[in-house]
Amino acid sequence: MILIDRNTRVLVQGITGREGSFHTRQMLDYGTKVVAGVTPGKGGQEVHGVPVYNSVKEALKEHEIDASIIFVPAFAAADAALEAAHAGIPLVVLITEGIPTLDMVQAVKEIKDLGVRLIGGNCPGLISAEESKIGIMPGHVFKRGKVGIISRSGTLTYEAAAALSNAGLGTTTTVGIGGDPIIGTTFKDLLPLFNEDPETEAVVVIGEIGGSDEEEAAAWIKEHMKKPVVAFISGRSAPKGKRMGHAGAIIMGDVGTPESKVKAFQEAGVPIAETIDEIVELVKEALG
């Protein structure tokens, strides 16, 4: 497992909103230790028995907090992430979709400078199977096992996790890093953590067209990775210049093509699955 486990104490920012409240219930049901929530101006309320505060600092006076998950609307989401990071919460998970890009450029830089890990935005969050879920994924498809997953897509992650779980391989920690062009954490930031995690025996990287995060991940794997990695790339038949749902899933000129990503993984000795089921087969092969 990496980043979170059953003891991770979680703050929910935007807890009184529709999404925040719904997913707080879901996380509590999964067993996540949600200890506090924040909605400016609504301090003193309770949501599913979780106390609500006016600010992250206020919440920190009453609770010890290891991670924050953010459901704040797009116009205020980057600000909420900065609030958490400046208050000293070491892990910030930004779920919100549609955040202004320059807000993210600023927030990602500032949060990195503070030494805080930001995951997202526009991401499903992360889950350590049968331990803790700080995100919006359906918890039941993640069975505890030995494969780590890092993914730019939400639904495909659930698919892959379900397939690995059904095959008896199971998952350790799964991180949805998000589909936006500017995100806090990329593949190459998480691979070293899985590399050192004793429970994780193999890693599945679910990429897609657009940007060069997959190429950078492949370069890191080639140099440092001690464990088998299996890659998957979606959008391989997508036309150039068209945004395929995710803001980041667009081929611009020669950057972000599937060919370049396939080549990079091949050079790093990483097998590429053509289908979700093939992910399972390739992981099995790699683990012998």
Added chain:
Amino acid sequence: MKLHEYQAKEILAKYGIPVPPGKVAFTPEEAREIARQIGKRVVIKAQVHVGGRGKAGGVKLADTPAEAEEVAKKILGMNIKGLTVKKVLVAEAAEIAKEYYAGLILDRSSQRVVMMVSREGGVDIEEVARKNPEAIVKYPIDPDKGLRPFEARQIVLDAGLTGNLNKLADVLVKLYQAYVGVDAFLAEINPLVVTESGEIIAVDAKIDLDDNALFRHPDLAKLREVEAEHPLEIEAQNYGFAYVKLSGNIGILGNGAGLVMYTLDLVNRVGGKPANFLDIGGGAKAEVVYNALKLLSKDPDVKGIFINIFGGITRADEVAKGVIQALEEGIVKVPVVMRVAGTAEEEAKKLLEGKPVYIYPTSIEAAKAIVAMVEGKK
């Protein structure tokens, strides 16, 4: 959101970057009048949201107001890559001595806005990047500090631009201020011209705005033109779907951008051709699915539909209800293949029992089935 050249230049001018005097014209008569006011040789440029206007004949010079009218008459109404020219920019033709490139893009690797400057302007910058990458200087900008004059001067020197150093650097500084000021995604001046008399002018400009930040710029949001490449894309926008029209004949619908991209890949792999990308998003209710099917059924190219659902937050039974409604109302007239898995999978399958829908356990089997059905019908 894309802006027209004349709109981009208005923004640049507001931030203090010199642009050639000019105005937008909707009729040949207006073009003549603008040319008369300018009183010099003018250039008439089609204002459409596509590249390659020059090659398509959408950019022409005119020496007199009468000639400007004539040229505008030819360009207005012209079809450039499927878009009709409804307006032209009439601007003073610059006496070009040198053509440079200056652009700002969002760079994912450095997670910053990057200034790109090249002494090879006036041509497609992607072409320069391919053939002569060392002719482009790239400079990531610290969001805390912005682009300062000393940095801009160094970029100008590193790029080997000749001309008034301070003025050139000033254009770069102001371009960055404009980029941040309007929440752009891309802003470029190409060419940035040094004239015979040593003036520096943005002769052509392109600005794409960040859709996520349009709420901060209601004045700019109003400039949006309903000019998508396909009418179904406009309708999809109204429903709030992520939809892209493609050239094939198999309608695709799924929940989650990654899953839909994967579904397109699978259909392609087994020899089919998707007609579209359509993501109904997370947590979709029956009505959303119904609307999505209504949209797909309006596409005459669609000869079969493949619905790929992995229930997470989205409940498969909600999807099933939407599908059944669309079938019972006779909206869908082509074969429908479904793959349902995940949350409420069993309930969905029960609901769909006896309905004219083919259900397959895996995406690949469903893809093969729909391709066979559509090809078989030909």
